[in-house]
Amino acid sequence: MKTRLLVKEGEYRLAKAFCMDAKIDAEELYCFLTGMDKVALFLRANEEVDPETEKKYFELIARRAERIPLQHITGTQEFMGHTFKVSPDVLIPRQDTETLVEEAARTIQNTPKEKLTFMEKLRGVKEWEVLDLCCGSGAIGISLAKICSNIKVTASDISSAAIKVATENADNLRAKIKFVEGDMFAPHAGKKFDMIVSNPPYIRTAMISILQEEVKTHEPLGALDGGRDGLEFYKIIVDQAADYLKPGGFLMLEIGHDQGEDLRKMLKDDGRYTPAEVIKDLPGKDRVVKCKLRSDR
Numbered sequence: 001m002k003t004r005l006l007v008k009e010g011e012y013r014l015a016k017a018f019c020m021d022a023k024i025d026a027e028e029l030y031c032f033l034t035g036m037d038k039v040a041l042f043l044r045a046n047e048e049v050d051p052e053t054e055k056k057y058f059e060l061i062a063r064r065a066e067r068i069p070l071q072h073i074t075g076t077q078e079f080m081g082h083t084f085k086v087s088p089d090v091l092i093p094r095q096d097t098e099t100l101v102e103e104a105a106r107t108i109q110n111t112p113k114e115k116l117t118f119m120e121k122l123r124g125v126k127e128w129e130v131l132d133l134c135c136g137s138g139a140i141g142i143s144l145a146k147i148c149s150n151i152k153v154t155a156s157d158i159s160s161a162a163i164k165v166a167t168e169n170a171d172n173l174r175a176k177i178k179f180v181e182g183d184m185f186a187p188h189a190g191k192k193f194d195m196i197v198s199n200p201p202y203i204r205t206a207m208i209s210i211l212q213e214e215v216k217t218h219e220p221l222g223a224l225d226g227g228r229d230g231l232e233f234y235k236i237i238v239d240q241a242a243d244y245l246k247p248g249g250f251l252m253l254e255i256g257h258d259q260g261e262d263l264r265k266m267l268k269d270d271g272r273y274t275p276a277e278v279i280k281d282l283p284g285k286d287r288v289v290k291c292k293l294r295s296d297r
């Protein structure tokens with residue numbers, strides 16, 4: 001069979017199984033199997049595929065047609081221009097989350113000179129201590145460390161399996177991160193950070209059953225379920241982050257597209273933070289909330 005027809009047949013089988021991006025996934029799986037890139041696939045579309053490759057290709061297609069996420073078959077996901085290893089133990093990094101990383105990086109890079117301490121002025125840069133809470137695959141903390149040279153990242157997660165994946169990602173991408181295992185702020189007793197970033201679980205429990213098959217049966221529930229109102233983890237974070245931030249330190253959280261107002265109110269009612277800024281993602285939906293620990297308390 002010609003490459004073009006093989007991939008077309010793959011697309012057809014995926015579409016029949018209600019896979020969302022059947023064409024993209026059919027191409028990706030062929031590239032994954034053969035090591036070709038998309039350009040080579042296009043240029044060699046009329047070449048014959050040997051029977052062994054054909055057989056292996058349809059085996060991959062069959063797995064994807066069972067609604068196993070593409071990233072669990074290939075074992076990787078691109079995020080902020082880096083290739084992250086993923087497994088069923090971690091949430092697959094989403095493009096939405098790049099909004100959080102970009103905003104955090106901008107915040108770190110744009111610190112006005114007059115805000116530096118005496119020692120920082122001497123050194124010429126501020127050394128930021130950043131905490132990535134509920135780090136999962138490590139995508140946020142590692143990407144930040146790759147962008148900003150003047151930061152020290154600590155990342156933690158309750159799941160030891162996630163910490164294992166994140167450590168491997170940091171090693172592969174040569175990012176120096178301190179990983180600790182533990183529930184929320186428990187492993188950070190007595191520490192103070194310049195910035196806390198987090199993409200905690202935020203899906204309402206009742207919504208889990210209507211998520212895509214790939215997400216609800218193959219991704220870790222513990223990374224998705226935000227409790228009855230989806231806000232359980234934000235309540236813990238807003239309540240405790242103030243004790244782990246230096247005065248004027250930043251709190252930056254990914255949120256669901258309909259949680260901006262809830263977070264704004266939660267932070268306002270708490271009283272220890274500056275008014276929250278809600279930042280939109282590329283498709284224009286509320287995605288990140290950003291505020292500072294007030295330094296005038």
Ligand code: GLN
Pocket residue numbers: 094096199200201202203215223224225
């Ligand atoms: N954005 C993810 C999703 O829609 C959820 C991530 C989270 O709960 N932190 O599947």
